[in-house]
Amino acid sequence: MDIHHLHIFAAVYRHKSFTKAARKINISQPTVSEHIKNLENELDCRLFDRIGKGIQPTLSAQKLFPRALRILEEVASVKDDFFGGENTVKGEIVLGTSTIPGTYIISPIIKRFQKTFPDIFFQVRIGDSSQINRMILDNELLCGIVGAKMDAEALLYEPFFKDRLCMVAAPELIRKKVLSPKDLRDLSFVLREDGSGTRKSMEDNFERVGFKLRREQVTAEFSSTASIREAAKCGLGVAVISYLAVLDEIRTGTLCEISLQNEKMERYFYLVHRKNRTLPSHYLKLCQFLKQTDKNTFDKTGIRP
Numbered sequence: 001m002d003i004h005h006l007h008i009f010a011a012v013y014r015h016k017s018f019t020k021a022a023r024k025i026n027i028s029q030p031t032v033s034e035h036i037k038n039l040e041n042e043l044d045c046r047l048f049d050r051i052g053k054g055i056q057p058t059l060s061a062q063k064l065f066p067r068a069l070r071i072l073e074e075v076a077s078v079k080d081d082f083f084g085g086e087n088t089v090k091g092e093i094v095l096g097t098s099t100i101p102g103t104y105i106i107s108p109i110i111k112r113f114q115k116t117f118p119d120i121f122f123q124v125r126i127g128d129s130s131q132i133n134r135m136i137l138d139n140e141l142l143c144g145i146v147g148a149k150m151d152a153e154a155l156l157y158e159p160f161f162k163d164r165l166c167m168v169a170a171p172e173l174i175r176k177k178v179l180s181p182k183d184l185r186d187l188s189f190v191l192r193e194d195g196s197g198t199r200k201s202m203e204d205n206f207e208r209v210g211f212k213l214r215r216e217q218v219t220a221e222f223s224s225t226a227s228i229r230e231a232a233k234c235g236l237g238v239a240v241i242s243y244l245a246v247l248d249e250i251r252t253g254t255l256c257e258i259s260l261q262n263e264k265m266e267r268y269f270y271l272v273h274r275k276n277r278t279l280p281s282h283y284l285k286l287c288q289f290l291k292q293t294d295k296n297t298f299d300k301t302g303i304r305p
Helices: 003-015 018-025 029-043 059-082 099-116 129-137 181-186 197-208 225-233 247-252 281-292
Strands: 048-051 054-057 091-097 120-126 143-146 155-169 189-192 218-222 238-242 256-260 265-274
Touching (some): 003 029, 003 059, 018 029, 054 059, 091 129, 091 281, 099 120, 099 143, 099 155, 099 225, 099 265, 099 281, 129 143, 129 155, 129 265, 143 155, 143 281, 155 197, 155 225, 155 281, 189 197, 197 238, 197 265, 225 238
Parallel strands (some): 091 120, 189 218, 189 238
Antiparallel strands (some): 048 054, 155 256, 155 265
């Protein structure tokens, strides 16, 4: 079996597109199609169904993908061992992140990492925590950064960054800035969707102080940090959101922070990967770099060592 066929197959599987895969690996689309056809002939099965303008992996492709990744990773490991090893760190890192790390944390990390290892190219995929966890479980990603744990048996979670959640609202909604847990029962909230690490951390923190949010208190749910921030700014309700996402609004007064008596709402972001997967050397370098990042110091100029 031609390793190049597997490399092209993995690219098509990841991107769910012959055209995008061709652009990614710098070959023509007809060449991609030809390699996939040759692989299908060799395995005597169809790997992708053409549906309208798109494609969908078949069951055979879903079975092949994790095995193809293991083969490709083993080949990459052999090259590392014999052609530079740890002294040569280069290649592509596909990193999955939940919304807050992907928007506010990962860019300065990439900048600092590439100063040391300039031959590394990053592709960052942003989703909610449940999506990133699922992609790692399904072998679509090797590692990621998430704000909520999902499967501690199959996945390894290592805390690397402490985040602070805060309650914010438009100034006209604020009657007092320090609330008791009982006061929470009188508020209306705008929330992130189920599956969001921010949503789960909020619920965990509320549960810890004895408060359970009622459905009638929820004005609306949103699928992005930006949308929930804008909803809070226009007075739709109180939002619980990462402090990193509302620094400017709090400083300018377009949002006011509300504190919970004698409580801090904090959560960790976790570096996550499969327990039984051996990461390629350049991924291991990134993981080591992330673990050395100061967990408690961050501002908009970047993460300080």
